[in-house]
Amino acid sequence: MKDEKLKKVVKTIKIDVDKCNGCRACEVICSAIHAAPKYSSNNPARARIRVIRAPLSDIYVPVYSGDYAPAECAGRDKYTIDGKEYDECAFCRASCPSRDEFKEPDSGLPLKCDMCEGEEEPQCVKWCLAEALVLEEREEEVEEGQEQEELEIGLEALARKFGLQNVIDSIDRMSMAKKEE
Ligand code: SF4
Ligand code: SF4
Numbered sequence: 001m002k003d004e005k006l007k008k009v010v011k012t013i014k015i016d017v018d019k020c021n022g023c024r025a026c027e028v029i030c031s032a033i034h035a036a037p038k039y040s041s042n043n044p045a046r047a048r049i050r051v052i053r054a055p056l057s058d059i060y061v062p063v064y065s066g067d068y069a070p071a072e073c074a075g076r077d078k079y080t081i082d083g084k085e086y087d088e089c090a091f092c093r094a095s096c097p098s099r100d101e102f103k104e105p106d107s108g109l110p111l112k113c114d115m116c117e118g119e120e121e122p123q124c125v126k127w128c129l130a131e132a133l134v135l136e137e138r139e140e141e142v143e144e145g146q147e148q149e150e151l152e153i154g155l156e157a158l159a160r161k162f163g164l165q166n167v168i169d170s171i172d173r174m175s176m177a178k179k180e181e
Contacts, residue, residue, distance in 0.1 A: 005141040011115045012136045013125060015062050019132035022053050022060040026124035026133065033116065033123050036177035043105070048113040049124050050101045052090045059084055062124075062132060065102035066093030068110035068157050109162065109170060 027044035034048070035041045044050070052061040073096075076088035095102035095110035102111045116122045125133045158167045 006144055008140050008142045008147070010138050010140050011122070012138075013064065013115075013122060014134045014136055016132050016134070017059075017061050019130045020051065020060040020062055020128075021130050021132075022051055022055065023130070024051055025127045025129070026062060027051060029123045029127040033119065036174070037180060045100075045105045046111065048102070048111050052087060054087070057084055059086060059090075061086065061090050063091065063101075064093055064113040065095055065111050067095070067112065068154070068161070069094040069096040070157060070161060072096055072098040107162075107166075107170065109158070 024044060026049050027047040028042045030047040030049050031044055032039050032042040034046065035043075048065045050063055050065075052063060053059065078088055079086040079091070089099060093102075095112070103109065104111055116124075122133075122135055125135045155167065162170075
């Protein structure tokens with residue numbers, strides 16, 4: 001039915017930059033639970049959360065990876081908050097060509113936070129002893145088919161950048177790794 005609404009739980013992680021001390025436990029645990037097999041390695045370069053650090057300015061900004069962006073944006077913003085000046089890309093979640101974050105180091109495929117699907121709770125939240133990361137959940141109504149549409153948009157973007165066959169091969173490898181867990 002066209003107008004049918006579905007309930008969807010939306011998870012958000014609230015970030016308190018004032019509480020973050022730059023320990024990077026969130027990066028370590030995120031990369032470890034996404035290793036294949038799980039916990040077999042940890043490499044923050046594979047994490048879906050990165051902490052933008054400028055210790056001399058007392059700046060630590062945890063950022064979750066979001067969607068893949070095929071091109072760099074033309075204009076960028078600088079923020080000054082409480083006298084601290086944040087880098088142009090500091091708050092951006094995109095996996096984009098202008099930086100190395102949020103790309104799988106070997107394949108170059110974009111990394112996106114999946115809220116630790118299959119785990120009881122997001123592990124970065126659990127391991128952040130400073131309580132800089134707090135999970136919030138709410139219910140929202142979505143149109144039937146919307147999620148499928150979002151998935152197809154994401155797959156199309158990947159196929160354009162890396163070629164359909166590479167995407168299919170990666171999915172095959174990931175599903176083999178899951179089966180071996
Ligand atoms: S675990 Fe928490 S305090 Fe440590 S870097 Fe990550 S967000 Fe910051
Ligand atoms: S919620 Fe899970 S997948 Fe997302 S950044 Fe945190 S540990 Fe990584």
